[in-house]
Every structure is written in C-alpha cells, then in structure tokens.
Amino acid sequence: MKKFLTFLVSVLLTLSTYGQDPSEINYSPVNDVSKVGDTLIMKFQYFKKDGNSLTLGQFDFEYNNKLLSYISHESQAPTGASFARNNWTGYKFNPKSNTDEDDMDVQYNWWRNEAGNSSYSTSSDWSVERITVQSSSAYPSDGEFVKYKFKIKDKFGSNYSDYNNIIKVNWANYQESDGTQIQTIKNPSSQSLSGIQGGNAGAVTINLFSKLLDNNVSDGTDYSYVIKNGAGETVSSGDFDASAQASVSGLENDVQYNISVSISDLPEYLGEVVTVSDLALVFAEAIGAGSGPSGNSTTFDYYIQDIIADIVGGDDGVNFQDSYEILAYLQGVTTGNTNYITKAGTVHEYSGIKETYGAYSNNSVTFANTFTAIDSDQSSKTINVAHGLRGDVNFSHSYEPSVSSGEKSTSSQATSQSFRVSMAPGAKYNETETANLDLVSEIVDGKVHFSINSQVEDMIGSQFNIEYNTNVLTLENVIFDTGNEMTNFSNIIEEGKVRVGSFDQNFTQVVKTGTPYKLVFTPNEEIQNTSGLITFRVKEGVKADGTQIKFNIQ
Amino acid sequence: MKKGLLLLVFLIIVGCAKDEDFIQIDPVQEVPESLEIFDLIGIKLESAIVHDRVAMNVKLETSGYYRVKIRHGLNNELISQERIEAKEGDNILKVYVSSLDKSGYLIQLTDDDHNLLGAESFVVQ
Numbered sequence: 001m002k003k004f005l006t007f008l009v010s011v012l013l014t015l016s017t018y019g020q021d022p023s024e025i026n027y028s029p030v031n032d033v034s035k036v037g038d039t040l041i042m043k044f045q046y047f048k049k050d051g052n053s054l055t056l057g058q059f060d061f062e063y064n065n066k067l068l069s070y071i072s073h074e075s076q077a078p079t080g081a082s083f084a085r086n087n088w089t090g091y092k093f094n095p096k097s098n099t100d101e102d103d104m105d106v107q108y109n110w111w112r113n114e115a116g117n118s119s120y121s122t123s124s125d126w127s128v129e130r131i132t133v134q135s136s137s138a139y140p141s142d143g144e145f146v147k148y149k150f151k152i153k154d155k156f157g158s159n160y161s162d163y164n165n166i167i168k169v170n171w172a173n174y175q176e177s178d179g180t181q182i183q184t185i186k187n188p189s190s191q192s193l194s195g196i197q198g199g200n201a202g203a204v205t206i207n208l209f210s211k212l213l214d215n216n217v218s219d220g221t222d223y224s225y226v227i228k229n230g231a232g233e234t235v236s237s238g239d240f241d242a243s244a245q246a247s248v249s250g251l252e253n254d255v256q257y258n259i260s261v262s263i264s265d266l267p268e269y270l271g272e273v274v275t276v277s278d279l280a281l282v283f284a285e286a287i288g289a290g291s292g293p294s295g296n297s298t299t300f301d302y303y304i305q306d307i308i309a310d311i312v313g314g315d316d317g318v319n320f321q322d323s324y325e326i327l328a329y330l331q332g333v334t335t336g337n338t339n340y341i342t343k344a345g346t347v348h349e350y351s352g353i354k355e356t357y358g359a360y361s362n363n364s365v366t367f368a369n370t371f372t373a374i375d376s377d378q379s380s381k382t383i384n385v386a387h388g389l390r391g392d393v394n395f396s397h398s399y400e401p402s403v404s405s406g407e408k409s410t411s412s413q414a415t416s417q418s419f420r421v422s423m424a425p426g427a428k429y430n431e432t433e434t435a436n437l438d439l440v441s442e443i444v445d446g447k448v449h450f451s452i453n454s455q456v457e458d459m460i461g462s463q464f465n466i467e468y469n470t471n472v473l474t475l476e477n478v479i480f481d482t483g484n485e486m487t488n489f490s491n492i493i494e495e496g497k498v499r500v501g502s503f504d505q506n507f508t509q510v511v512k513t514g515t516p517y518k519l520v521f522t523p524n525e526e527i528q529n530t531s532g533l534i535t536f537r538v539k540e541g542v543k544a545d546g547t548q549i550k551f552n553i554q
Numbered sequence: 555m556k557k558g559l560l561l562l563v564f565l566i567i568v569g570c571a572k573d574e575d576f577i578q579i580d581p582v583q584e585v586p587e588s589l590e591i592f593d594l595i596g597i598k599l600e601s602a603i604v605h606d607r608v609a610m611n612v613k614l615e616t617s618g619y620y621r622v623k624i625r626h627g628l629n630n631e632l633i634s635q636e637r638i639e640a641k642e643g644d645n646i647l648k649v650y651v652s653s654l655d656k657s658g659y660l661i662q663l664t665d666d667d668h669n670l671l672g673a674e675s676f677v678v679q
Contacts, residue, residue, distance in 0.1 A: 440621070441636045529638050531610065531634065532634050532650040532654060533653070535624075535634045535653055554632070
C-alpha cells in the first residue's frame with residue numbers, strides 16, 4: 001500500500017510538473033509606426049507562469065538589417081541586476097529541424113548542446129542581438145528586459161516586398177536560481193510591420209500627351225516638367241525625351257506631389273499654333289453663343305475651349321473682343337490690348353493629369369495636377385500628363401480632353417446657331433477635310449513669283465505661313481485676288497516669315513478660286529532657279545460651318 | 555578688165571544666192587563629274603549633305619516645263635516647289651537650303667503634270 005501511495009504521489013508530481021504552462025518571452029512594439037524613417041521601439045519582456053522564479057534571463061533575437069537600422073538599446077533590468085548585450089552582424093539563426101521554433105528552451109539547448117557550428121549561418125540581411133540579465137532576486141512577472149530602437153528603412157532596393165517577419169527571437173534561456181531550466185515559449189513567433197508608407201517610389205514614368213506630338217510637329221524634347229511637394233518645394237525637374245517620356249526618381253511613396261509641364265526654349269512652331277481655323281471657332285462662339293462656361297448655347301465641344309478661347313482674359317467668356325484680338329494678331333495689327341495668344345516667342349499653356357484634364361465641375365474647368373505613388377500599386381507610378389496652349393481652340397497643338405465631364409452637353413450644342421447646322425448635335429467640331437492646292441514658285445521676267453493656286457470652294461478663311469530666304473530674295477508685293485469682300489491680311493511675322501490669308505467674319509463670302517494669293521520677290525543676286533528659296537508651313541482653310549480644311553500640296 | 559568682170563559676176567552670183575540659216579550652237583555647259591547623270595533623265599545633287607546651297611543637275615530628254623519639289627524626309631510632306639523651264643540635256647541649277655530646318659529631305663523632279671521623273675535624298679546640316 002505504501003508503495004502504491006508513493007507511486008501515486010510520484011505520478012501526480014510528474015503530471016503536475018509537465019502540466020505547467022511555460023513562461024514566455026514577449027516582444028512587441030511600444031509605439032505606432034507608419035512610414036519609412038519612423039523610429040520603432042521594441043520591448044522584450046518576461047512573462048511569468050506557474051510560479052517559476054527566474055533569476056537568469058538570456059535570449060537571442062535577430063532582425064532584418066535591410067529593413068531596420070539599429071539606433072540604440074536601453075536596459076530595463078531592475079536595480080541591482082546585471083545586464084549585457086552582444087551583437088553580431090551578418091548572421092542568421094538556424095532553428096532545430098523538426099521542432100517547434102517557438103519552443104525556446106528546446107532551441108536554446110539545440111544551440112548550446114547539439115548544433116555545434118551549425119546554429120548560425122552567415123547572412124548579410126540579418127543581425128543577431130543577445131541580451132543577458134541576471135538578478136539575485138526573482139524577476140518580476142511582466143518585467144521588461146530591454147527596449148530597442150530601430151529606424152525603419154526603405155524597402156526599395158532591399159529585395160523585400162514587405163515588412164513581414166523582420167524580428168524573430170531565436171532562443172531563450174530562462175533559469176531559476178538553482179539552475180533549473182524554465183520551459184519557455186516566445187510570443188509572437190515573429191514580429192511584422194504593416195502599413196508602412198513612404199519610401200523611395202523608385203522609377204516613376206511621366207508620359208506626355210499633346211496633338212503636337214501626335215502630328216509630329218515636334219517631339220518630347222521641347223517639353224520640361226517640374227514636380228513639387230506639398231510645401232511647394234521642387235523635388236524633381238527635367239526634360240522629356242524624344243518619345244515624350246521622362247523617368248523620374250527620388251520621389252517617395254504615399255506623398256502627394258503636383259506636376260506641371262511647360263514648353264521650353266520657345267520653339268519656332270509657336271507661331272503656327274493659332275490660325276484662321278481657331279479664329280473661325282472663336283468668331284462662331286462669339287456670334288452664336290456669346291456664352292461662358294455657364295452659358296446655355298455654345299458652338300464648342302468642350303468647356304476647356306471657353307478658357308483657351310478667352311484670350312483677352314477677364315473670365316468673361318468668349319466674346320467679340322477675343323475674336324477680333326485673334327484677327328488682329330493674324331493681320332499683324334497691334335491693338336495695344338493685353339492678350340494671351342500663344343505665338344512666336346510667347347507661350348500661354350496649361351497642363352494637368354491627362355485623365356482629368358479639362359474636367360468641368362462647380363462651374364469651372366479644372367486642371368488637376370496632383371499624384372501620389374503607392375508602393376503596392378505599380379500603375380500609380382505611371383503618370384500621364386496632358387498639355388495645351390491658349391488660343392489653340394481647335395487643339396491642333398494641344399491635348400483634346402478625354403474626360404467626360406469636360407464635354408459640353410449635346411443639348412446645349414444643338415441650340416446653337418447655324419455654325420453647326422451641318423453637323424450632328426454632339427459631334428466633335430474639329431473634324432477636317434482635305435483639298436488639293438498648288439503652291440509653286442517660278443522666275444517670271446526676272447522676278448520670283450510664288451503663286452497659291454486654289455480650286456477649293458466654300459472657304460470663308462485661309463491662311464498660309466510662308467518662309468523665304470532673305471539672303472537671296474526680297475519680298476516686293478503680295479497680290480490678292482480673293483474676291484471683293486474678303487478681309488485679306490499679309491504681314492511679316494519676322495524676317496523671312498510672312499503670313500498671308502483671308503477671313504470673312506460674317507461667314508458668307510468665300511475665297512475666290514484661281515490664284516487668290518501671289519507673292520512677288522526681287523532676287524538679290526542672279527539666280528537661275530528657286531528651289532528651296534520659298535517654303536510653306538501653315539497652309540489651311542476653314543469652311544463656313546467651321547470645318548478645317550487641310551491642304552494637300554501636290 | 556576681164557578679171558574685173560569675172561569678179562563682178564562672182565560678186566553678183568554670191569550676192570543673189572539664198573542665205574544659209576545660221577546654226578546657233580549653245581555654249582557647251584560643263585557638267586562636273588559629281589553631277590553627271592548617265593541616264594537620259596534624272597536629278598542629281600552635288601552633295602548629299604548640304605549647307606546653304608548646293609548645285610543640282612536636272613537632265614531631260616526634251617525641253618519644257620518641269621517641277622522641282624522638296625519633301626520632308628519623314629512624312630513626305632511637300633514644303634517647297636518650283637516650276638522651271640528647262641532645256642534638253644543637262645541643266646545645272648541650285649538648291650537653296652538655308653531656310654530649311656536641319657533635317658532629311660527628298661528632292662524630286664516631275665513633269666508639269668506631277669509625274670515623277672527622278673528623286674534623290676539629301677540632308678541639311
């Protein structure tokens with residue numbers, strides 16, 4: 001009986017011993033971190049279970065040094081306790097295979113007694129920290145061993161796509177004062193961070209959109225961009241490449257930037273942006289609608305045209321002042337008014353995110369230009385930017401809006417005057433026609449005659465920008481034979497460049513067929529022929545319904 | 555006296571004879587080797603890389619009106635055109651390029667009805 005009782009007590013004691021909950025080593029952030037550069041404070045603490053009296057606490061953990069940068073540590077050991085820290089960079093712990101990695105005393109024993117030199121292997125991404133705290137009295141439950149401070153590093157270029165499992169306790173050696181090993185587990189298995197924002201956004205691609213590029217008037221190298229942060233500081237600037245792209249670096253994720261695009265170096269084609277086709281559109285709007293963005297009747301297709309056609313400014317909508325200002329510009333007449341016509345040597349421009357460029361809301365046209373790169377969304381790192389020029393009402397050198405809110409309603413267009421009667425309501429106004437034309441130079445009686453021969457009917461306006469070699473030729477005369485009631489213009493834009501054309505602001509008279517324009521030059525030297533002496537750039541006409549005619553020179 | 559009469563008769567005969575048409579021969583136009591065209595018709599520039607101006611030979615089978623056209627080398631857009639009255643054979647002319655942008659171009663010879671007779675490319679530098 002005595003033996004049985006002894007056996008029973010022994011079994012109960014054994015069960016009691018093995019039934020104890022293990023103590024824990026807990027590790028967790030003390031503070032909230034949300035972005036790259038934040039300081040993460042980690043605490044490592046003892047969590048007592050079932051009456052064990054810990055006097056020696058030793059643990060080993062590793063952190064990912066590509067994502068965390070050690071700043072400092074601070075002992076939390078009670079007064080009188082001994083504290084020591086060791087660290088090794090470039091190592092990673094190899095847990096015992098086929099065991100629970102959370103079982104800290106098993107892993108400790110593996111390291112101490114079994115693994116030999118297999119317990120750690122070299123790994124440049126990891127650093128090992130080891131803390132030893134020894135106290136003469138029992139360590140208080142929940143007592144902290146140490147606090148660590150780490151700086152959160154940018155994962156850009158680290159080969160890690162997130163901040164998961166960046167800190168792991170490898171093993172723990174908890175002992176009572178008599179050397180008894182205390183069963184220990186870790187909690188959690190590893191420490192991760194989520195929602196970390198910021199950091200290098202990597203390469204952000206900027207794509208530029210304009211009809212000027214589509215039509216090969218120029219390539220992207222004429223444009224430059226400026227990116228600013230919320231404080232208005234420029235964080236990046238540069239030029240687009242020939243394919244109208246720019247690759248930008250140095251931006252951060254989750255930071256809102258704004259971008260503006262502009263034409264640099266004032267290229268020559270600025271003098272070809274505003275033409276008689278734009279003039280016709282503005283005149284028609286002034287005649288037929290007289291409306292601003294909130295008007296009920298319009299000949300325009302887009303709200304943005306109210307802005308880019310308002311070349312006199314004043315936000316008073318499009319009116320005759322705007323149309324006459326453009327007519328004066330084409331005629332080479334100086335009005336003395338301030339205007340915002342894009343022309344040679346002068347650019348007035350808009351830019352904004354392509355998808356919302358020219359959107360219309362709350363009675364105004366918008367050019368949103370902000371963007372935010374998001375690390376988890378690669379598409380956010382491609383920014384499409386649209387660009388437009390003031391005065392370019394037919395978008396010949398500008399981006400034509402694609403945002404639906406930027407389009408004027410069919411009903412408002414349908415109520416407009418005769419300018420659009422031949423077109424379906426809601427149809428886009430910038431459709432074009434082509435017509436053959438003969439522009440040719442020849443020597444006649446010692447003079448050089450440059451003739452514009454046209455069989456095109458129904459033109460209420462036309463324009464030709466002609467360039468000539470001033471070393472060899474002097475412009476002597478421009479002969480018009482356009483009919484009796486057309487308003488003709490010819491003016492020298494600058495040396496060697498002359499603009500010739502006609503426009504009937506009543507939209508009733510048309511340019512006479514035949515040779516409506518002839519330029520007569522006097523040679524400055526003896527010449528046998530004229531090849532290359534006279535070139536033509538802008539050559540377009542406009543019909544009474546506003547349709548642009550593009551001439552095909554044979 | 556007899557000799558004087560013979561001379562007089564000779565002068566009268568010569569004086570009454572029908573005049574022969576004078577054959578006017580154009581001065582021979584020197585064609586530099588660099589402008590020689592071996593076909594019967596064609597157009598050739600002295601140099602493919604051009605500054606300011608360059609000599610050009612337009613060779614024709616028949617005299618008449620022709621056109622010399624300059625097109626942009628990328629989109630083929632016509633940017634300059636002249637009408638010339640040219641003679642049969644070689645016609646040494648010039649192409650003036652100082653008002654052209656630095657780019658590649660195509661120069662074409664057509665008849666007055668725009669039928670292509672020859673073409674050559676050049677670059678303005």
